Amino acid sequence: MLGGKLGDTAIIVVSRVGTGTLGPVAGRRLRWKDWGMAIREIRIIGDPVLRTACEPITSLDKAVRDLVDDLIQTVDREGRAGLAANQIGVSLQAFSYNIEDEVGCILNPKIVELSEEHQDGDEGCLSVPGLWFPTRRAEFARVVGIDVNGDDVMVEGTGLMARCLQHEVDHLDGKLYLDRLDRLARKKAMQAVRELPMASAPR
Ligand SMILES: [Zn+2]
DSSP, X not given: OOOOOTTOOOOEEXXXXXXXXXXXXXXXXXXXXXXXXXXXXXXXXXXXXXXXXXXXXXOOOHHHHHHHHHXXXXXXXXXXXXXXXXXXXXXXXXXXXXXXXXXXXXXXXEEEEEOSSEEOOEEEETTEEXXXXXXXXXSEEXXXXXXXXXXXXXXXXXXXXXXXXXXXXXXXXXXXXXXXXXHHHHHHHHHHHHTOTTOSSOO
16 A cells, blocks of 8 residues: 555554553664665566465464564555555565554454444555555554564554555455445546556456
C-alpha cells in the first residue's frame, strides 16, 4: 500500500495484549545500516504470488526474523504505508506498516473488529504502482497477531491506519484493493493496469 488521502488523521494504538504497554515493534526507527538488512524488490500485479493466500507462520526461525527485518526496512521509506510479505515474494502471513511514525510488523494477523462506520478515500498499492482509486473501508479496524518474539500484539486505528490494516490483511488472503472497487472504478482500474509497463497479465 502507498497511503491514503492526504490530510487523513489516524488514531493508532499498538500494544501487547494483556499488558497494554507499547511493544518494541512500535514507534521507533531502528538503525538499518548497522543491521545489514535489505530493501526488497516489490512484486507487481500479474505476479501469481500476489494472488496466493499466505501460510501462517509456525516457527520463529532466522528466516522469519530476516523477513520481519526486511519488511520493516522496505516499508520505512517516504510514501510507503504498509507492505505484505507476498509483496516481496514470501508467501507467509506477515505485514509491516509505517503510519504517522509508527513503524512495525505483525505476524499471523487477524482482523477482529471493523466499525460499521466507513471511510471513503483514494487507495493505492506498491504492487499497482502509480494508480489510486476510491476504495471504501471501515473507519476503524483492530488486528491481533504476534510479534517476532511470539508475543501477542494488537494494532488498531482509525483513518489511514484502519485502511492500511484492511489493505494488508487482504494481501495476505491473496486479494488486492482493486477487487473491492465498485464496478465502474474497477473497469477503469483494469484498463489502467493493462497500461502499466511492468504488469503483463493483470489478475
Ligand atoms: Zn498493497
